Structures are given as structure tokens and as C-alpha cells.
Amino acid sequence: xxxxxxxxxxxxxxxxxxxxxxxxxxxxxxxxxxxxxxxxxxxxxxxxxxxxxxxxxxxxxxxxxxxxxxxxxxxxxxxxxxxxxxxxxxxxxxxxxxxxxxxxxxxxxxxxxxxxxxxxxxxxxxxxxxxxxxxxxxxxxxxxxxxxxxxxxxxxxxxxxxxxxxxxxxxxxxxxxxxxxxxxxxxxxxxxxxxxxxxxxxxxxxxxxxxxxxxxxxxxxxxxxxxxxxxxxxxxxxxxxxxxxxxxxxxxxxxxxxxxxxxxxxxxxxxxxxxxxxxxxxxxxxxxxxxxxxxxxxxxxxx
Amino acid sequence: xxxxxxxxxxxxxxxxxxxxxxxxxxxxxxxxxxxxxxxxxxxxxxxxxxxxxxxxxxxxxxxxxxxxxxxxxxxxxxxxxxxxxxxxxxxxxxxxxxxxxxxxxxxxxxxxxxxxxxxxxxxxxxxxxxxxxxxxxxxxxxxxxxxxxxxxxxxxxxxxxxxxxxxxxxxxxxxxxxxxxxxxxxxxxxxxxxxxxxxxxxxxxxxxxxxxxxxxxxxxxxxxxxxxxxxxxxxxxxxxxxxxxxxxxxxxxxxxxxxxxxxxxxxxxxxxxxxxxxxxxxxxxxxxxxxxxxxxxxxx
Numbered sequence: 001x002x003x004x005x006x007x008x009x010x011x012x013x014x015x016x017x018x019x020x021x022x023x024x025x026x027x028x029x030x031x032x033x034x035x036x037x038x039x040x041x042x043x044x045x046x047x048x049x050x051x052x053x054x055x056x057x058x059x060x061x062x063x064x065x066x067x068x069x070x071x072x073x074x075x076x077x078x079x080x081x082x083x084x085x086x087x088x089x090x091x092x093x094x095x096x097x098x099x100x101x102x103x104x105x106x107x108x109x110x111x112x113x114x115x116x117x118x119x120x121x122x123x124x125x126x127x128x129x130x131x132x133x134x135x136x137x138x139x140x141x142x143x144x145x146x147x148x149x150x151x152x153x154x155x156x157x158x159x160x161x162x163x164x165x166x167x168x169x170x171x172x173x174x175x176x177x178x179x180x181x182x183x184x185x186x187x188x189x190x191x192x193x194x195x196x197x198x199x200x201x202x203x204x205x206x207x208x209x210x211x212x213x214x215x216x217x218x219x220x221x222x223x224x225x226x227x228x229x230x231x232x233x234x235x236x237x238x239x240x241x242x243x244x245x246x247x248x249x250x251x252x253x254x255x256x257x258x259x260x261x262x263x264x265x266x267x268x269x270x271x272x273x274x275x276x277x278x279x280x281x282x283x284x285x286x287x288x289x290x291x292x293x294x295x296x297x298x299x300x301x302x303x
Numbered sequence: 304x305x306x307x308x309x310x311x312x313x314x315x316x317x318x319x320x321x322x323x324x325x326x327x328x329x330x331x332x333x334x335x336x337x338x339x340x341x342x343x344x345x346x347x348x349x350x351x352x353x354x355x356x357x358x359x360x361x362x363x364x365x366x367x368x369x370x371x372x373x374x375x376x377x378x379x380x381x382x383x384x385x386x387x388x389x390x391x392x393x394x395x396x397x398x399x400x401x402x403x404x405x406x407x408x409x410x411x412x413x414x415x416x417x418x419x420x421x422x423x424x425x426x427x428x429x430x431x432x433x434x435x436x437x438x439x440x441x442x443x444x445x446x447x448x449x450x451x452x453x454x455x456x457x458x459x460x461x462x463x464x465x466x467x468x469x470x471x472x473x474x475x476x477x478x479x480x481x482x483x484x485x486x487x488x489x490x491x492x493x494x495x496x497x498x499x500x501x502x503x504x505x506x507x508x509x510x511x512x513x514x515x516x517x518x519x520x521x522x523x524x525x526x527x528x529x530x531x532x533x534x535x536x537x538x539x540x541x542x543x544x545x546x547x548x549x550x551x552x553x554x555x556x557x558x559x560x561x562x563x564x565x566x567x568x569x570x571x572x573x574x575x576x577x578x579x580x581x582x583x584x585x586x587x588x589x590x591x592x593x594x595x596x597x598x599x600x601x602x603x
Contacts, residue, residue, distance in 0.1 A: 014411055014413070016485065016486040017402075017403035017406065017411050017413075018403070020400070020402065020486070020487075020490075021399065021403050023395075024396045024399065024421075024455075025420065027396070027452060027455050027456050028420070028424055028456050030437065031434070031438075031441075031452065031453045031454075031455075032428065032456075033424075035428065035433040035434040035436075035437050036427060036429045036433070037433075038433025038436055048436065048439070052433075052436070097327065100320050100323060100324055101324060103316075103317070103320055104320070113324050113325075113328045115585075116328035116331050116332050117327065117328055118589065119331060119335070119585070122511055122515075122581050122588065124514075124516070126515075126517045126534075126537045126540055127574050127577060127578060129540050130536065130539075130540040130570060130574045131334045131335070131337075131574065133543075134337075134338075134567065135334055139352055141352075141355060144352055205313060205316075238517075242537065259430070259431055260431060263431050263435075264431070264435075264522060269432045269436075272431065272432050273431075273432045273433060276430030276431055276432065276433075280428060280430055284426055284427050287426055
């Protein structure tokens with residue numbers, strides 16, 4: 001190559017590149033940045049007919065009202081409890097599943113297992129809620145099975161204590177198969193010569209797992225753990241909205257469902273936006289911290 | 304891995320491991336098998352909770368009942384429209400953003416600024432009500448565009464494609480430049496043909512995303528007859544009797560099915576029908592996502 005690397009292509013016009021970016025830029029400007037500007041209504045006595053800047057500003061009144069609501073404490077607690085449960089289970093179960101699947105040497109069998117466990121990931125919570133409401137009801141197939149074992153009907157979706165646990169377990173059920181993809185990729189990336197060398201040295205299966213397999217995937221596990229921190233306030237709107245009932249609001253209501261009911265059902269636009277903004281700001285801190293950590297510990301870059 | 308003689312404990316482990324994996328795999332599909340069995344059973348067997356994983360009193364009445372009724376088909380048609388238009392727009396925008404942003408800052412000095420412009424939308428969003436208001440102020444409420452435009456730019460998928468394009472050898476483009484190709488020609492003739500696996504991956508994900516989305520339909524559509532399929536299904540999941548009750552009011556000709564179908568069987572049939580397109584693209588999803596996704600997400 002004649003041209004020195006790293007110099008701009010002077011002969012080539014950059015205008016086409018900018019033009020290519022324009023449609024997406026305009027759409028993002030309107031719908032993403034427009035809605036970011038719209039958070040000003042969290043500081044207003046908002047009247048929807050007057051646009052984002054036509055209503056009187058009221059300072060932090062909406063936030064004051066929000067944090068004096070009697071339910072807000074339990075809503076935040078529920079959100080963190082459910083999302084932490086999902087985060088921990090959402091790391092452990094896929095890792096264990098990947099390790100077990102990795103021990104299967106027949107490729108066809110491995111594929112079959114994968115095909116079966118990936119499926120729930122691709123279906124919406126609407127479909128899955130329709131199924132779970134049926135099979136987890138007091139007369140559903142799960143309770144029928146339990147009855148045969150002599151156990152009383154369990155209110156998976158109606159019992160206040162059980163509801164958050166049901167959310168955590170069904171979410172792990174939906175995602176663990178797909179979540180294991182990344183660990184399986186890490187496992188296939190381990191140098192097979194290491195195992196042969198270990199075998200020659202007389203290392204047993206368990207020793208091989210501890211000294212070769214686990215160190216081989218630990219960086220991926222750390223990375224995924226760190227990245228999942230960003231979801232600390234995501235309890236999972238789609239799932240909970242479709243499965244909860246007023247009977248379990250006390251333990252099952254999360255920030256997103258709370259924001260939704262406040263904004264859409266009760267038309268408390270400003271209050272709902274204040275709650276949403278609180279969530280966005282806290283999440284932003286966690287996202288930035290997790291990306292920063294991911295870069296520090298795993299040298300991972302988002303773009 | 305070479306293994307000469309498996310020890311007895313290893314054999315035991317392999318058997319137990321197989322059984323555990325089998326059980327776990329079955330747990331993932333049995334709910335769907337139950338759904339399918341219920342949808343093909345008659346209502347008395349379902350009401351008596353006799354149906355587990357095989358239909359009892361096999362009948363297709365629930366499916367005939369649904370296909371005779373325009374609620375389901377109308378919602379399906381809206382979903383088909385939003386999926387076709389939505390995915391086409393998603394992919395075009397991904398291509399036209401990923402290509403310029405895959406340039407080095409030396410080649411395209413504005414690259415960093417534009418990248419941040421898009422990535423900021425991952426970090427922060429206005430939230431429910433402000434987004435709702437923007438949709439309202441732009442006058443697309445209650446139209447198909449409300450389901451397409453607000454999410455038209457899929458930044459994560461764009462990053463996946465961009466990372467792929469960045470990993471292509473620079474010589475490809477250089478050759479095109481020397482031949483005097485414009486940016487558009489380079490993108491179309493050189494970059495896109497070699498990017499098909501990644502594009503296939505994001506197309507499939509965009510398809511699944513549009514097919515599965517229900518929330519936007521619920522908040523942006525004013526009437527139930529404008530709901531896309533998943534939003535419509537959501538109404539019957541929340542209120543299981545809704546479809547059944549409305550349907551009996553609509554047509555008397557359906558009366559002949561009444562002794563065979565119930566809310567439970569018709570709901571099962573509708574949920575299953577909505578799953579079929581996902582099952583159809585599923586083999587392709589599996590083929591592509593491992594390569595495409597892993598490549599895009601764990602680039603050092």
C-alpha cells in the first residue's frame with residue numbers, strides 16, 4: 001500500500017456517510033432524545049395538552065409526593081429482591097447447565113438438549129403467562145401432580161410469600177438455556193491439549209474440571225455478572241405485569257409496574273414520570289459502574 | 304478428548320448427568336406439550352383436569368372456532384403488517400448506521416460523535432410517559448407507525464453488525480476504493496455480501512422482537528380491533544373469558560361448537576397458533592445466533 005495508514009481518505013467524500021446516518025439520527029432524535037427532554041414533566045404540574053414546556057414548574061414536589069407514598073418502600077424492596085434473585089440464578093443455572101452439557105460427548109444428543117432448552121427464550125411473556133396461569137393455578141397440572149404426592153395445593157401466583165419466588169424461578173426457566181450459549185462458547189474455546197496433558201499427568205476428571213475448565217470460563221462468568229448489575233432495578237415488567245394480581249401487589253409490585261399503573265391507569269403523568277426518572281437515574285449509575293468494571297476486570301468494551 | 308477406559312464412577316456420572324439434562328430439557332417443553340394437548344381436547348376432559356400431555360376426546364373444534372371468528376385473524380393481520388414493515392425498517396437502518404460507524408475515526412472523523420449519540424440511548428431513556436407523549440405529539444397514535452417508528456433504531460443489533468464489519472479485512476474496501484467505487488457501491492457490493500450471517504442473525508432477532516411485542520400495542524392503540532396479535536392475546540390472558548364471551552355474542556353459527564370448546568381450549572389454541580411462526584424460524588435462529596451473537600458481544 002502506498003498511502004500511509006491512518007491518514008484520512010482525502011479523495012473520498014464523507015458526505016455519503018453522514019447522509020446514510022441521517023434517517024436513523026432523525027428518528028433517534030425524535031423518539032429517544034425527545035422523550036429524554038420529556039422528563040421535564042417530572043418537575044411540572046403537567047398538562048398533556050400544553051406540550052413539554054407549557055405547564056408550570058413545581059420543583060421537586062412530585063418527588064416529595066412520590067417518596068411519601070406508603071407503598072414506595074415495598075415497591076423498591078420488591079424490585080431489588082426479585083432482580084437480585086434473577087441475577088444470581090441467571091448466572092448460576094446457565095453456568096451449571098453449560099458445564100453438565102459440556103460433559104456430553106455425542107454431538108447429536110447435545111444439540112437435541114440445546115434445541116429443547118433454548119425454546120422458552122424466544123416466546124413472549126404473554127404466551128408464557130397464558131401457559132403459567134393455567135398450569136400453576138390451584139387446579140392446574142402442577143398442583144394435580146403435587147396432590148398425587150400428597151401435597152396440598154400451592155398458590156404459586158396467588159400466595160404473597162411465594163409470588164416473588166415464582167417470578168424468579170419462571171424467569172430462570174425462560175432464560176437459562178439461552179444464557180448458557182455464551183458459557184458453552186467459552187468452554188469450546190478451552191485448549192483441548194490442556195486436558196490431554198492433565199490426563200498424562202494423572203489428573204482425574206474432577207481435578208481437570210477445577211484446574212482447567214473452571215479457570216477457562218471464569219472470566220466470562222465475571223463479565224456476565226458485572227454486566228448483569230445494570231439490571232438491578234429491572235424486575236421484569238413483561239413477566240410481572242402479565243402474572244400478577246392485586247392480591248400479590250404487596251410483594252410483587254415492582255417499579256415498572258408501579259410506574260405503569262400510576263401513569264396509564266391513573267393518568268398521574270408527572271408522578272409516574274418522577275418514579276420513572278428515579279429508576280432511570282439509579283440504573284444509569286449502575287450501568288456506567290458495570291461497564292467500567294467490565295472494562296477493568298475483563299477488558300470488555302461495548303463499542 | 305480421548306478417553307480409554309471410563310471408570311465406574313465416570314459411567315455413573317454420565318448416566319446421572321444424562322438423566323438430569325433430560326429432566327431439565329423436558330421441563331422446558333412439557334408446558335408447551337400440555338398447551339397443545341389442551342387445545343386439541345374437548346372441553347369436558349379439560350374441565351375435569353384429565354388432560355396432561357396427550358389430547359383427550361380429540362377435536363379441532365377450538366381451532367375452527369377461532370378461525371371462524373375475526374378477532375384473532377384481524378390481530379394476526381396487524382402483526383403481519385407491523386412485522387414486515389418493522390423488520391424492513393430495522394434492517395435498513397442497521398445497515399446504514401453500522402457501515403459508517405464501522406469506519407475508523409481517521410476515515411470518518413464524525414464516527415465517535417455519532418457512536419455516542421446512539422449509545423446514549425442504551426444508557427438512558429425518558430421512560431414511559433415522556434415516550435408516550437412524544438408518540439402522541441408526533442401524531443402517530445393509533446396507527447401502525449406507533450408500533451414501528453419509536454423502536455426503529457435497534458442500537459444493540461447495530462453494534463453487533465458494526466463490530467462484525469470492523470472485523471472484516473480492510474483490503475476488501477481498499478480494493479473497491481481503487482476501482483473507484485462510491486461508499487454506497489462499496490457497502491452494497493462488497494460489505495453486505497460478506498455480512499450475511501450477521502445480518503441474518505439480527506433479522507431473525509428483529510422478527511422475533513416484532514412478533515412478540517405487545518406492550519406498545521396496548522398503550523398506543525386506542526381500540527381492541529387495532530391490537531396486534533400479542534396485545535390481543537394479552538387481553539385474553541388477563542381476562543381468560545373475554546374472547547369466549549365476546550365470540551358467542553358475535554356469531555350464532557358458532558353455537559354448534561359450544562359443547563366442545565371452552566375458554567381454556569380456545570385460549571390454548573390461540574396461544575399455540577401465535578407460537579407457530581417462532582417455531583418455524585427456530586431452526587434458523589439456532590443456526591445463526593451462536594456465531595453472530597457471540598461474535599458481536601464478546602469482542603475484546
